[in-house]
Amino acid sequence: MVCALGAAVCFGTATVLQAMAARAAAAHGPGGDAALLLRALRQWRYLAGLALDGLGFLLQIAALRSIPIYAVGAALAASLAVTAVAASRLLRTRLSGVEWAAVGVVCAGLAMLGLASGTEGESSGPAGLDWWMLATAGAVLLLGAVGGRLPERARALVLGLGAGFGFGVVEVAVRLIDSLDPYDLLRDPAAYALLLGGGAAFLLLTSALQRGSVTTSTAGMVIGETVGPALIGVVWLGDRTREGLAWLAVLGFAVAVAGALALARFGEAPQAVPEEA
Structure with a gap:
């Protein structure tokens, strides 16, 4: 659980650092996306953000190999709370009372999960689950091609869901990999x-x-x-809770995800509020 929370801190902080670097790059002059990216790559904040993303991914893998998927997924969603708090300090973004309450709700949900979650399941799932995950990853690409042609509101929801399904495939696939030997990986x-x-x-x-x-x-x-990866972990991979605490795990998961949804506007680092004259 410490690794999962560490990954959330890394991802949430990286978002703010990269946003600060991107704004500084834009302030140095106009340019296309490639020019802005090159200017951002010269700044230590952007490079530090990339390093934090890499560290967060390693911590995510360690967590997925140690605790149930539902606990890791909720913790990663909590990175939005980290982004919100960091943005309020570094970008001077104003959080409403409801958003501060949502940060507290996320923390409460994670505390419940930490108390209730057990060890990861030892089941490898039904035969062919790895192939189903590969097919799902391909379907995510097709969903992106279709979703990109939809009206704006539906497009944002479909593409966002598709991105979530893709990240969910990553979570499940990490659990399905049995060997890190290069020869085995090439055949997996x-x-x-x-x-x-x-x-x-x-x-x-x-x-x-x-x-x-x-x-x-x-x-x-x-x-x-x-939601999807958590169900796969419980139904097929053997993820369980501590004895008698299934209700607390379900409640903690729902509370943490609900709090993260309330902070959804921080999925991309928010714009700083201009100082009043």
């Missing part, structure tokens, strides 16, 4: 599902944030990356 469909699912998720999320509502797309992503 779960390894390809992880790469394709992760790449598709980033592609769809980027498109959703650029072409639709940040709040809608992020809410869709949170739902897509938490």
Whole structure:
């Protein structure tokens, strides 16, 4: 659980650092996306954000190999709370009373999960689950192609959900990989599902944030990356709770995800509020 929470802190902080670097790059002059990216890459904040993303991914893998998927998914959704708090300090973004309450709700939900979650299940799932994950990753790409042609509101929701499904494929695929030997990985469909699912998720999320509502797309992503993988972990991979605490795990999961949804506008680092004259 410490690794899962550490991943959330890394991802949430990285979002704010990269936003600060991107704004500083934009302030140095106009340019296309490529020019802005090159200027951002020269700044230590952007590089630090990338390093935190890498560290967060490693912590996510460690967590997925140690505790149930439902606990990791809820913790990763909580990175929105980290982004919100960091943005309020570093970007001087104003959080409403409801949003501060949502941060507290997320923390309460994670505390319940920490108390109730057991160890990861030892089941490898039904035969062919790794191939189903690979097929799902391919379906995410097709969903992106279809969703990109929808009206704005529906487009943001569909692309956000698709991104969440892609990240969910990554979570399940990490659990399905049995060996890290390069020869075994080359023959393992779960390894390809992880790469394709992760790449598709980033592609769809980027498109959703650029072409639709940040709040809608992020809410869709949170739902897509938490509910489905949690069910797969419980039904097929043997994830369980501590004895007699299943109710607390369900409550904690629901509370943490609900709090994250209330903070969905921080799926992309918010704009700083201008200082009053």
